[in-house]
Amino acid sequence: MRKLLKRGIQLASLVPAVVLVVISAIAKPVIGRRRAFLGPAQLVALVPGMLGIYLRWAYYFMTIKKCSWDVTIEFGSFFSCPDAEVGAFVYIGAYSIIGSARIGDRVRIASGVSIPSGRYQHLVQDEQNHSPVRSSDSNGSFTTIQIGHDTWIGERAVVMADVGARCIVGAGAVVCKPIPDDTVAVGVPARIVRSMSMNDDLTCSR
Numbered sequence: 001m002r003k004l005l006k007r008g009i010q011l012a013s014l015v016p017a018v019v020l021v022v023i024s025a026i027a028k029p030v031i032g033r034r035r036a037f038l039g040p041a042q043l044v045a046l047v048p049g050m051l052g053i054y055l056r057w058a059y060y061f062m063t064i065k066k067c068s069w070d071v072t073i074e075f076g077s078f079f080s081c082p083d084a085e086v087g088a089f090v091y092i093g094a095y096s097i098i099g100s101a102r103i104g105d106r107v108r109i110a111s112g113v114s115i116p117s118g119r120y121q122h123l124v125q126d127e128q129n130h131s132p133v134r135s136s137d138s139n140g141s142f143t144t145i146q147i148g149h150d151t152w153i154g155e156r157a158v159v160m161a162d163v164g165a166r167c168i169v170g171a172g173a174v175v176c177k178p179i180p181d182d183t184v185a186v187g188v189p190a191r192i193v194r195s196m197s198m199n200d201d202l203t204c205s206r
Helices: 002-031 033-045 049-063
Strands: 071-073 090-092 101-103 123-125 132-134 145-147 183-186 191-195
Touching (some): 002 033, 033 049, 049 071
Parallel strands (some): 101 145
């Protein structure tokens, strides 16, 4: 009964979200795909309470590549890229910003986490003509960050490389290199401090 009620509320929340999707579609030819997507995403991030949780889910359910039914996105958090994918029973804490990422099932992301679209997405200044150019060694490339299933990301971590399944990334860690499955990584830059045994249970039941 509880699940049916939740599904009913989710379906109802799609109605106001449709308005934002339409606005985004209208703006897309003028300001581009990313900016058209980002405006409503930032708006729904600021809606408080359960209303905000349902509205954020509804908007991403209709706009990003994949958003499962059982996803919780807390106040102040938003996706900055429509290419993101989110698995089932994912929890994203408050004030997190996520770019192009593929998030596996039962991942838990704490508050203030940043998952940009890779390490080399920024432009640098051309000193001769003062125009923005892409970095010569990175080409300003956007990449999709993969977060494996049943992984926990600690508060205010920055994840710029893939993280495997059943991992723990410590609070404040900066992930610059891929983290393999079943490991714990902490520090700046993040380093592996231990391997998870088969007896360690990171399954996030909800």
